[in-house]
Amino acid sequence: MNPMPSDAPxxxxxxxxxxxxxxSAVAYVDLADEDRAIRFFEVPQLVAPGxxxxxxxxxxxxxxxxxxxxPAGSTAxxxxxxxxxxxxxxxxxxxxxxxxRLVASAKSWLSHAGVDRTAPILPWGAARRVHGxxxxxxxxPVEASARYLRHLREAWNHVVAGGQEGSLFxxxxxxxxxxxxxxxxxxxxxxxxxxQAGLPRVILLEEPLAAFYAWLARHEDAGLEGLTGGxxxxxxxxxxxxxxxxxxxxxxxxxxxxxxxxxxxxHLLLGGDNMDHTLARHAEAxxxxxxxRLDARRWHQLVHVCxxxxxxxxxxxxAPPSVDVTLVGEAGKLIGGTLQATxxxxxxxxxxxxxxxxxxxxxxxxxxxRRAGLAELGLPYEHDPAITRHLAAFWQRFAAYLRDETxxxxxxxxxxxxxxxxxxPAPLRDRLRRILGSWFEAEAGAxxxxxxxENPYPHLAVAAGAAYYGKVRLGAGxxxxxxxxxxxxxxxxxxxxxxxxAVCLAPRGMEEDATIRLDAPGFVARxxxxxxxxxxxxxxxxxxxxxxxxxxEPGEVTVLPPIRTVLRYGKKGTVTEIPVRLSVxxxxxxxxxxxxxxxxxxxxxxxxxxxxxxxxxxxxxxxVAETLDEALxxxxxxxxxxxxEGDADPAPLRRRLEEALDLPREEWPLPLLRKLADxxxxxxxxxxxxxxxxxxxxxxxxxxxxxxxxxxxWRMRAVWKLWLEGPAFPDRxxxxxxxxxFWRRVAGGLTASRQExxxxxxxxFIQPKVRxxxxxxxxxxxxxxxxxxxxxMALAGLERLGADLRANLGQWLLAAHFKKGVxxxxxxxxxxxxxxxxxxxxxxxxxxxxPDTVATWFKTIFNVxxxxxxxxxxxxxxxxxxxGDRARDLPEPVVNRIARWxxxxxxxxxxxxxxxxxxxxxxxxxxAWVFGEAxxxxxxxxxxxx
Numbered sequence: 001m002n003p004m005p006s007d008a009p010x011x012x013x014x015x016x017x018x019x020x021x022x023x024s025a026v027a028y029v030d031l032a033d034e035d036r037a038i039r040f041f042e043v044p045q046l047v048a049p050g051x052x053x054x055x056x057x058x059x060x061x062x063x064x065x066x067x068x069x070x071p072a073g074s075t076a077x078x079x080x081x082x083x084x085x086x087x088x089x090x091x092x093x094x095x096x097x098x099x100x101r102l103v104a105s106a107k108s109w110l111s112h113a114g115v116d117r118t119a120p121i122l123p124w125g126a127a128r129r130v131h132g133x134x135x136x137x138x139x140x141p142v143e144a145s146a147r148y149l150r151h152l153r154e155a156w157n158h159v160v161a162g163g164q165e166g167s168l169f170x171x172x173x174x175x176x177x178x179x180x181x182x183x184x185x186x187x188x189x190x191x192x193x194x195x196q197a198g199l200p201r202v203i204l205l206e207e208p209l210a211a212f213y214a215w216l217a218r219h220e221d222a223g224l225e226g227l228t229g230g231x232x233x234x235x236x237x238x239x240x241x242x243x244x245x246x247x248x249x250x251x252x253x254x255x256x257x258x259x260x261x262x263x264x265x266x267h268l269l270l271g272g273d274n275m276d277h278t279l280a281r282h283a284e285a286x287x288x289x290x291x292x293r294l295d296a297r298r299w300h301q302l303v304h305v306c307x308x309x310x311x312x313x314x315x316x317x318x319a320p321p322s323v324d325v326t327l328v329g330e331a332g333k334l335i336g337g338t339l340q341a342t343x344x345x346x347x348x349x350x351x352x353x354x355x356x357x358x359x360x361x362x363x364x365x366x367x368x369x370r371r372a373g374l375a376e377l378g379l380p381y382e383h384d385p386a387i388t389r390h391l392a393a394f395w396q397r398f399a400a401y402l403r404d405e406t407x408x409x410x411x412x413x414x415x416x417x418x419x420x421x422x423x424x425p426a427p428l429r430d431r432l433r434r435i436l437g438s439w440f441e442a443e444a445g446a447x448x449x450x451x452x453x454e455n456p457y458p459h460l461a462v463a464a465g466a467a468y469y470g471k472v473r474l475g476a477g478x479x480x481x482x483x484x485x486x487x488x489x490x491x492x493x494x495x496x497x498x499x500x501x502a503v504c505l506a507p508r509g510m511e512e513d514a515t516i517r518l519d520a521p522g523f524v525a526r527x528x529x530x531x532x533x534x535x536x537x538x539x540x541x542x543x544x545x546x547x548x549x550x551x552x553e554p555g556e557v558t559v560l561p562p563i564r565t566v567l568r569y570g571k572k573g574t575v576t577e578i579p580v581r582l583s584v585x586x587x588x589x590x591x592x593x594x595x596x597x598x599x600x601x602x603x604x605x606x607x608x609x610x611x612x613x614x615x616x617x618x619x620x621x622x623x624v625a626e627t628l629d630e631a632l633x634x635x636x637x638x639x640x641x642x643x644x645e646g647d648a649d650p651a652p653l654r655r656r657l658e659e660a661l662d663l664p665r666e667e668w669p670l671p672l673l674r675k676l677a678d679x680x681x682x683x684x685x686x687x688x689x690x691x692x693x694x695x696x697x698x699x700x701x702x703x704x705x706x707x708x709x710x711x712x713x714w715r716m717r718a719v720w721k722l723w724l725e726g727p728a729f730p731d732r733x734x735x736x737x738x739x740x741x742f743w744r745r746v747a748g749g750l751t752a753s754r755q756e757x758x759x760x761x762x763x764x765f766i767q768p769k770v771r772x773x774x775x776x777x778x779x780x781x782x783x784x785x786x787x788x789x790x791x792x793m794a795l796a797g798l799e800r801l802g803a804d805l806r807a808n809l810g811q812w813l814l815a816a817h818f819k820k821g822v823x824x825x826x827x828x829x830x831x832x833x834x835x836x837x838x839x840x841x842x843x844x845x846x847x848x849x850x851p852d853t854v855a856t857w858f859k860t861i862f863n864v865x866x867x868x869x870x871x872x873x874x875x876x877x878x879x880x881x882x883x884g885d886r887a888r889d890l891p892e893p894v895v896n897r898i899a900r901w902x903x904x905x906x907x908x909x910x911x912x913x914x915x916x917x918x919x920x921x922x923x924x925x926x927x928a929w930v931f932g933e934a935x936x937x938x939x940x941x942x943x944x945x946x
Contacts, residue, residue, distance in 0.1 A: 016466025022240030045088035049074030099300030181267035210465030264485035410443035706749025747797030799843025
């Protein structure tokens with residue numbers, strides 16, 4: 001233990017913040033006090049309309065009131081009388097009554113790469129953008145997190161600082177906790193939320209470490225009795241939204257015991273929220289006959305009351321053996337009466353203990369195909385809810401490493417520290433200790449169980465540990481050696497072997513505020529042209545050193561969003577290859593920086609993660625279908641130049657290319673497609689209408705679907721110039737027809753803002769009852785039928801449009817082409833199915849049209865002539881496919897009616913399976929339907945995790 005140095009920075013307070021999924025808390029140390037004890041800040045907050053009271057925690061809930069659902073002035077705060085939203089206790093309680101206006105689990109959304117986490121997508125599933133001025137104005141996960149932090153800052157400044165110089169919240173040493181498994185993007189977004197809340201300087205600390213620091217804070221004066229060198233401490237942290245495992249080693253040193261964090265588990269989006277949903281599904285089945293029948297609003301109400309039932313049944317030994325849960329009736333609903341169910345203690349034991357903490361063998365592994373009930377909030381929860389299976393896999397993964405580190409033949413957790421609100425009930429902790437004892441009984445002895453390090457205030461421990469760590473940063477207290485919990489790698493090419501070739505950038509355990517510069521291997525980078533750095537992290541690979549060229553297995557790494565940039569160097573526009581080196585810096589606040597340095601000059605570039613990057617909807621396959629002779633490729637390039645720059649007729653170009661490459665067009669691999677596309681982009685298209693039609697058709701085919709290659713983002717920037725220019729021959733229907741075919745093929749590569757620009761420019765020419773006198777540069781007032789249909793198909797592919805705009809397009813398409821008693825055309829079905837699809841193929845999940853809107857579409861759809869064709873079946877499945885997310889799933893009667901109709905279609909059982917099974921995977925036939933044609937060879941549609 002070290003004394004506080006005399007030259008410590010002049011902070012008045014050290015503040016620890018636990019920004020939790022369910023609750024947030026603040027602990028602090030007043031450095032002016034002689035004892036420098038850890039205290040807790042009771043957060044003033046709204047507990048009822050217009051009523052402020054201090055509470056031990058700030059519930060991490062945000063309520064967005066409508067204009068009439070709360071009395072005027074009821075959201076005012078002492079420091080902001082004009083506050084229009086609510087966070088904390090009253091937000092949680094009011095949100096249970098009006099769940100469509102409640103933002104919850106924002107922290108879990110920060111780690112969800114399937115959406116744009118900086119976009120206004122919460123409350124998830126609220127009918128927010130289609131109900132006019134009374135709708136909810138949504139917020140992003142970053143903004144919601146910022147509002148919780150802003151409330152903590154403002155409340156402190158009002159109560160504690162009170163205008164005193166040097167006491168403002170933002171002027172203190174602030175430690176902000178994050179799950180140990182948060183990747184670099186989630187950490188960066190957490191820092192962004194802090195900055196948005198007025199906290200420009202915070203230091204990140206992992207939550208399991210914070211929980212252990214809280215234990216150290218309570219025991220350091222007692223000399224840490226009972227601990228000896230070589231022992232292992234398992235930290236098991238199960239919060240509201242995440243589960244984290246860490247292992248801390250105890251070492252004996254000359255100056256006493258020291259501690260090192262030895263292992264960190266993977267990111268597990270699994271916790272108390274999932275337990276609440278499991279109980280709610282059970283209660284729903286008791287109330288309605290089976291789960292899945294309640295609408296999203298009543299479902300969220302039921303989850304809230306089941307959370308309270310869980311806390312009573314598992315957390316209070318004196319509670320009665322059962323709890324009644326009630327939903328008040330609603331008029332006009334299919335299931336609208338008052339509903340009631342009784343949940344017994346036996347139900348809770350069976351569903352929660354057996355479901356989340358089953359007794360498993362020590363070599364158990366998570367079951368990849370389990371899913372039931374884990375997609376309720378639109379978040380990518382773990383498929384297997386069994387926390388004990390995840391724990392067993394975690395321990396086995398690091399067992400050999402732990403033997404090497406400790407020198408022990410038999411490794412097992414001598415101590416276990418439980419943390420997180422989900423482990424507050426004693427029965428859950430007792431069960432986990434018993435299971436751990438059974439795993440290591442042979443090594444530790446019959447009846448052995450790990451000793452529990454007591455944690456009397458699990459809802460406050462992380463904040464307390466963060467405050468203690470702040471003291472450690474200032475030189476007092478016991479420090480735990482930690483460093484980075486993950487190793488980092490960058491993908492490289494030119495190395496043979498099985499797996500992903502990569503270079504180790506930074507090893508596990510890299511210390512904070514350290515920099516590693518790779519002297520070898522060297523890299524060559526192209527300047528003034530887009531380059532992509534694909535990074536990976538791994539918490540399981542051991543022994544890799546910076547600069548090592550390794551082969552990574554997909555199962556041992558996490559794919560980080562790519563770093564895509566242009567290295568500006570020398571004369572603008574001149575592409576130059578220069579030798580570069582990479583360096584990595586682990587900042588003092590706990591985030592990773594990657595730098596690229598020119599070897600021969602002083603140039604250096606900071607490489608930033610694309611935090612807006614969604615999960616790639618497609619990935620390149622390992623290898624390509626064919627490795628082509630470069631001479632054949634050059635022959636194809638000559639044919640292209642002859643057709644667009646020479647005298648060759650462009651009409652038979654496809655046949656000539658296939659002959660030159662000795663390969664049918666359908667088998668051209670992705671690298672070849674993009675190489676030819678780069679050539680075509682530089683060729684003229686305006687020599688004649690025939691040239692332009694062939695140029696557009698060919699380029700669209702070569703660039704489809706607009707993503708999949710690392711440089712496609714750059715290509716799509718070049719392509720966007722085409723939209724701004726328009727067709728070279730706008731008066732020729734063939735040019736306009738191929739124009740829309742082109743945009744339909746590449747729509748997936750357009751950014752949201754560019755898709756929206758297309759929508760607004762086209763809108764006056766497709767919206768019913770809208771007439772414009774303005775002449776468009778290439779859209780005629782009267783279009784041929786096939787041109788109009790291709791326009792609709794192009795618009796249907798704009799998946800990054802907001803849900804409200806896509807809903808508009810669907811309504812207009814229905815009005816124009818889906819008439820009572822008429823059989824719509826195959827292409828009309830395709831366009832409607834893409835607009836209303838439950839699962840996007842390249843857009844974020846928040847672009848999905850709300851289910852209530854699509855359900856109203858079916859009032860029209862069921863009145864048209866439904867031909868028993870596979871294309872109709874494809875369309876209906878896309879529109880109504882069950883995902884397990886109530887925010888996207890259509891009402892049960894609609895889905896059932898479609899399922900019955902599918903039995904009449906040839907092969908209908910396959911379509912029913914796709915409709916009703918959330919885990920069904922798209923095959924080649926369905927993929928071709930979704931994209932309108934087959935994907936390029938070498939590009940596969942990844943399985944999407946809802």
